[in-house]
Amino acid sequence: MSNHLAVAAATEALRLFLARAVQPDFPFAVEVAARKPPTEPPTDPTITVFLYQVTPNAALRNQDAPTRAADGTPLTRPAAALDLHYLISCYGEESQLVPQRLLGSVVRSLHEEPVLSRRDIEDAQRQAYLLGADLAASPQRVRFTPTPMDVDELSKLWSTLFQTPYALSVVYQGTAVLLEGRQAPAAGKPVLRRTVTVTPTRQPLVDRVLSRRAGAGPGTPPAEGPVPRDHELVLVGSGLRGTGHVTARLGDLTQEPAAVGDTQAVVPVPEPLPPGVYPVRLVYGLRDGDEHRVVESNAVPFVRQPRIAGPVxxxxxxxxxxxxxxxxxxxxxxxxxxxxxxxxxxxxxxxxxxxxxxxxxxxxxxxxxxxxxxxxxxxxxxxxxxxxxxxxxxxxxxxxxxxxxxxxxxxxxxxxxxxx
CATH class of the missing domain: 2.60.40 (Immunoglobulin-like)
Structure with a gap:
C-alpha cells in the first residue's frame, strides 16, 4: 500500500531506471525526461516518459471490499488499484537511426527487468518533490508489460497530443499501484472462545493443530488456538505414525518430532521461528530398494503468537x-x-x-x-x-x-x- 505520491514515484523510478539502463549502450549522452512529447522534436538523443492514462486495475480494485460495517465504521483501509499507461518516445538524429537504437535499448531493458526495483524507487523518493512517498515499502511491485497498438489506436493516441508531431514510440502498462486511504480501520477485539469441528478425509491426515506448554507431559490436554513461545505443537489426525523416518516441516524449518503415534504427533516449535502464520506438515522418508521416496501429510496452518513481555x-x-x-x-x-x-x-x-x-x-x-x-x-x-x-x-x-x-x-x- 502507498500514499498519494505513489503514481509520481513510479514515473520518476521508471525514468531513473531507463537513464541507468540505456546509457551503457551508447557512446553519447542520452537525456531521459518524464514529460509530454515536445512540440519541437529535439535533435539530441532524448527519451521522453509520458504518463498519458491511468485506469483502474480490474483484478485488484475490489480486494478491499467491503470497507465499512453497516454503521459506517471502517473495517479495512480502502485502497485504489491503478494501472499506469506510459508513452515512451525516442528522439535523435534520423540519419544515424538514433531513435531506433534508443527504442531497441528501451525494449531490451524493460524486458530484462520488467519490475521496478526497490533501489530505483528509493532513489526516486529522494527527490525534493517526492519526500514522504512510500512506494518502496509497498508489497505490490509495479511490473511493466508492452501494450500492442495498431495504426488506428496509435493515430487516436497521437491525435490527443495537440500540435505534437509523431515520434517513434512504444507503449507500456505499469501494473499495479495501490493508493491507500487515509482513514485507519477500527480494530475489533479477539475471540474469547473457539469451537472447531473437523472431519477426517484421507491418510496420513492431520485434522487439527493443538498446543500445550512444553514439558507439561502427555497427561496435559492440548488446547486449540494460537501457539505461544513456550508451547509445543500437538498434531491430531489419523495414520500419522506412517513408515520410515518422520520429520515435521514448519514453514521453511525442519524439526524432529518429540513423539509420533498413529493419531497424535508432538512437535517442538523451533526457537528461531518468528511470529506469524505457518503451515505444518509431517514428512515421511521412505526407502524402496535403492530409491528414496518422500510422502507428506496435508498441511495445516498454525499461528506463532507473540506476547507482550513487559510494560509498554x-x-x-x-x-x-x-x-x-x-x-x-x-x-x-x-x-x-x-x-x-x-x-x-x-x-x-x-x-x-x-x-x-x-x-x-x-x-x-x-x-x-x-x-x-x-x-x-x-x-x-x-x-x-x-x-x-x-x-x-x-x-x-x-x-x-x-x-x-x-x-x-x-x-x-x-x-x-x-x-x-
Whole structure:
C-alpha cells in the first residue's frame, strides 16, 4: 500500500531506471525526461516518459471490499488499484537511426527487468518533490508489460497530443499501484472462545493443530488456538505414525518430532521461528530398494503468537491541537521480529464512559523495521489519539498478541496515553 505520491514515484523510478539502463549502450549522452512529447522534436538523443492514462486495475480494485460495517465504521483501509499507461518516445538524429537504437535499448531493458526495483524507487523518493512517498515499502511491485497498438489506436493516441508531431514510440502498462486511504480501520477485539469441528478425509491426515506448554507431559490436554513461545505443537489426525523416518516441516524449518503415534504427533516449535502464520506438515522418508521416496501429510496452518513481555513505554509524547496525543510506543515482545516483517499496533479504549462506544485505533510500524538494538522490541508511532488508557496488542504478519482476561473482561496489557 502507498500514499498519494505513489503514481509520481513510479514515473520518476521508471525514468531513473531507463537513464541507468540505456546509457551503457551508447557512446553519447542520452537525456531521459518524464514529460509530454515536445512540440519541437529535439535533435539530441532524448527519451521522453509520458504518463498519458491511468485506469483502474480490474483484478485488484475490489480486494478491499467491503470497507465499512453497516454503521459506517471502517473495517479495512480502502485502497485504489491503478494501472499506469506510459508513452515512451525516442528522439535523435534520423540519419544515424538514433531513435531506433534508443527504442531497441528501451525494449531490451524493460524486458530484462520488467519490475521496478526497490533501489530505483528509493532513489526516486529522494527527490525534493517526492519526500514522504512510500512506494518502496509497498508489497505490490509495479511490473511493466508492452501494450500492442495498431495504426488506428496509435493515430487516436497521437491525435490527443495537440500540435505534437509523431515520434517513434512504444507503449507500456505499469501494473499495479495501490493508493491507500487515509482513514485507519477500527480494530475489533479477539475471540474469547473457539469451537472447531473437523472431519477426517484421507491418510496420513492431520485434522487439527493443538498446543500445550512444553514439558507439561502427555497427561496435559492440548488446547486449540494460537501457539505461544513456550508451547509445543500437538498434531491430531489419523495414520500419522506412517513408515520410515518422520520429520515435521514448519514453514521453511525442519524439526524432529518429540513423539509420533498413529493419531497424535508432538512437535517442538523451533526457537528461531518468528511470529506469524505457518503451515505444518509431517514428512515421511521412505526407502524402496535403492530409491528414496518422500510422502507428506496435508498441511495445516498454525499461528506463532507473540506476547507482550513487559510494560509498554511511551516515548516522545506530544499533545497536539484539541488535546490529542501523538507519541511513539515501544512494545517489548517475547519473540524476535524480523526486519522484513510487518507489524501493527492495535489500541482499544480500556474503560470508556457509559453511553459511548470504546475508541479503537490501528497504526502501522515503519517498514522495513531495519536494524534495532533489541529485535524483540517494536516501536510504532501513534498520532492524534484521544487521551485515555488503552488495551495494547501487536499484530506481526497476521499473528496478534493476546489480551489478559479478568472477571470476564479484558484487563491488559494497557498503556496510559493521558494528555499530561
Amino acid at each position: 513505554r511511551v516515548e516522545s509524547r506530544v499533545v497536539t491541537g484539541g488535546g490529542l496525543v501523538s507519541a511513539t510506543l515501544a512494545v517489548p515482545l517475547d519473540l524476535p521480529v524480523g526486519d522484513e516483517q510487518r507489524a501493527r499496533l492495535l489500541l482499544d479504549e480500556l474503560d470508556p464512559p457509559a453511553g459511548r462506544a470504546a475508541r479503537s485505533y490501528q497504526f502501522t510500524a515503519p517498514y522495513p523495521l531495519g536494524e534495532r538494538p533489541d529485535p524483540k522490541t517494536v516501536r510504532v508511532p501513534v498520532e492524534r489519539v484521544q487521551p485515555a488508557k488503552y488495551l495494547v496488542r501487536v499484530q506481526v504478519d497476521g499473528a496478534q498478541s493476546p489480551l489478559d482476561v479478568a472477571d470476564g473482561r479484558f484487563s491488559g496489557p494497557a498503556v496510559d496515553l493521558a494528555a499530561s
